[in-house]
Amino acid sequence: MFGKFSRREFLQTGAMATGGLLATRGTPLETEAFAAMSKRGAPSDSVRFGVIGVGMQGSGLLSDALRIPGVECVAASDLYDGRHTLARERADQPDLPTTRRYQDLLDRSDIDCVIVAVPDHHHRQIVVDAVQAGKDVYCEKPMSHTASEGFDMVEAAGSSGRIVQVGSQRTSSALCAKARDLYQNGVIGEVSMVELSLGRNSPTGAWQYPPPPDLSPSNLDWQAWLGNAPQIPFNAERFARWRCWKEYGTGVAGDLMVHLISGMMYTLGWDEPPRTAQSLGGIYRWKDGRNMPDLHSVLFDYGGVPVYVRLGLGTATPELARFMGPKGILEATGETLTHSPQAGRDTYPSYYSQGFPRAMREEYRAGWHAENDPTPGSEPVVGSTLYTGHDWDDVVPHLWNFFEAVRSREPVVQDAVFGNHAALACHMANESFFRESPVRWDDQARTMRS
Numbered sequence: 001m002f003g004k005f006s007r008r009e010f011l012q013t014g015a016m017a018t019g020g021l022l023a024t025r026g027t028p029l030e031t032e033a034f035a036a037m038s039k040r041g042a043p044s045d046s047v048r049f050g051v052i053g054v055g056m057q058g059s060g061l062l063s064d065a066l067r068i069p070g071v072e073c074v075a076a077s078d079l080y081d082g083r084h085t086l087a088r089e090r091a092d093q094p095d096l097p098t099t100r101r102y103q104d105l106l107d108r109s110d111i112d113c114v115i116v117a118v119p120d121h122h123h124r125q126i127v128v129d130a131v132q133a134g135k136d137v138y139c140e141k142p143m144s145h146t147a148s149e150g151f152d153m154v155e156a157a158g159s160s161g162r163i164v165q166v167g168s169q170r171t172s173s174a175l176c177a178k179a180r181d182l183y184q185n186g187v188i189g190e191v192s193m194v195e196l197s198l199g200r201n202s203p204t205g206a207w208q209y210p211p212p213p214d215l216s217p218s219n220l221d222w223q224a225w226l227g228n229a230p231q232i233p234f235n236a237e238r239f240a241r242w243r244c245w246k247e248y249g250t251g252v253a254g255d256l257m258v259h260l261i262s263g264m265m266y267t268l269g270w271d272e273p274p275r276t277a278q279s280l281g282g283i284y285r286w287k288d289g290r291n292m293p294d295l296h297s298v299l300f301d302y303g304g305v306p307v308y309v310r311l312g313l314g315t316a317t318p319e320l321a322r323f324m325g326p327k328g329i330l331e332a333t334g335e336t337l338t339h340s341p342q343a344g345r346d347t348y349p350s351y352y353s354q355g356f357p358r359a360m361r362e363e364y365r366a367g368w369h370a371e372n373d374p375t376p377g378s379e380p381v382v383g384s385t386l387y388t389g390h391d392w393d394d395v396v397p398h399l400w401n402f403f404e405a406v407r408s409r410e411p412v413v414q415d416a417v418f419g420n421h422a423a424l425a426c427h428m429a430n431e432s433f434f435r436e437s438p439v440r441w442d443d444q445a446r447t448m449r450s
């Protein structure tokens with residue numbers, strides 16, 4: 001078994017469920033459809049949410065959530081007061097209640113759910129507190145800051161019965177839905193190898209974000225921001241560029257690779273951590289005091305399937321997920337999904353026949369052509385782009401999937417178990433980098449071993 005289904009069962013289930021190569025019923029292929037699909041809208045039916053962390057991502061999630069019919073923002077929390085102003089601006093509500101204490105949102109009985117978009121080292125505490133307070137949670141990726149934290153979160157979500165959606169939004173994208181349908185329908189056969197890659201080449205791409213100019217201990221609760229991280233004096237760069245340090249973030253693995261891993265897991269129907277991870281990398285380009293690598297390559301073993309990952313902040317390269325199988329290649333690059341079928345047989349007489357004497361060679365070649373030359377119309381298609389359209393970065397459908405689950409209590413597309421498995425790949429990649437040795441996942445002990 002591999003995850004919920006064996007890989008072969010997953011392929012067969014897909015073929016049976018959809019009954020045709022390109023059947024896509026039940027998948028959100030038209031992302032605008034979320035609006036029409038939402039049957040609610042009356043104020044009495046609205047889902048009332050609070051947002052915890054209104055920074056770069058939380059402020060975007062706030063705006064995006066408000067594009068969904070029947071959803072209302074009723075409060076916001078952030079440790080930096082400037083983001084209280086930002087929350088009111090984004091919600092277009094000058095009197096939106098704001099607070100530095102996220103617990104104030106959890107205490108309110110009129111809040112159904114919270115969006116948690118804080119730095120990675122705060123995810124566990126806030127998610128556990130929120131589900132224990134009876135709130136459903138949309139938590140940003142990567143779900144956890146460490147492997148053990150992820151299991152605490154899975155446990156808290158399970159025992160509370162609350163919904164947790166993790167925020168690698170491409171699992172709600174039309175592009176991934178299409179890729180998953182195609183894979184389930186066997187277009188490449190059973191996957192034998194995966195390549196994932198992504199590269200950036202700019203200061204902002206490398207997280208050298210400008211701190212808010214007015215940031216100071218008078219408008220930011222610095223002690224609370226540090227949380228369980230080592231105590232250091234106020235530092236505006238740490239606040240804005242926390243991704244660069246392992247004390248708060250999870251590096252290129254947790255920040256970027258987690259999206260590729262989540263998309264791969266969703267496409268292939270996998271819901272497991274990798275068995276092993278082996279990393280190489282270093283800080284080659286951005287020598288700004290960070291302790292997380294800016295170049296990180298990883299080789300994972302996912303149930304026997306090698307997954308090669310290349311992440312770098314020194315050279316820009318397109319974001320790519322390439323799935324390979326005996327029947328060809330399925331390749332996703334942001335807005336495009338391409339299928340390159342392969343017949344898996346010779347299209348010309350074997351070049352080994354060059355080693356035959358002439359008469360033998362000519363006889364072999366003539367025989368080969370007579371038996372194998374394609375008849376008109378039977379040649380295989382050499383390649384086709386099957387999808388171009390919405391970027392696979394589809395936040396609104398992902399939020400919509402969450403808010404619908406809050407109403408219906410149906411499962412979300414990316415629950416805590418899935419989010420934990422995706423995050424574990426990131427933690428294993430980082431652990432292997434820092435240990436300078438391969439690591440394997442010990443499922444019994446829920447720990448990594450060399």
Ligand SMILES: NC(=O)c1ccc[n+]([C@@H]2O[C@H](COP(=O)([O-])OP(=O)(O)OC[C@H]3O[C@@H](n4cnc5c(N)ncnc54)[C@H](O)[C@@H]3O)[C@@H](O)[C@H]2O)c1
Nearest residue numbers: 053054055056057058077078079080117118120140141167
């Ligand atoms: N899904 C995506 O594509 C995507 C994109 C960007 C960021 N993210 C994720 O979103 C999260 C936030 O990233 P960001 O770039 O918005 O960070 P950010 O630093 O811009 O914003 C984080 C905010 O959280 C606040 N905060 C920290 N601890 C808090 C607490 N205990 N209570 C209330 N507020 C608190 C900070 O004051 C800050 O304003 C991260 O986990 C990141 O990985 C996801």
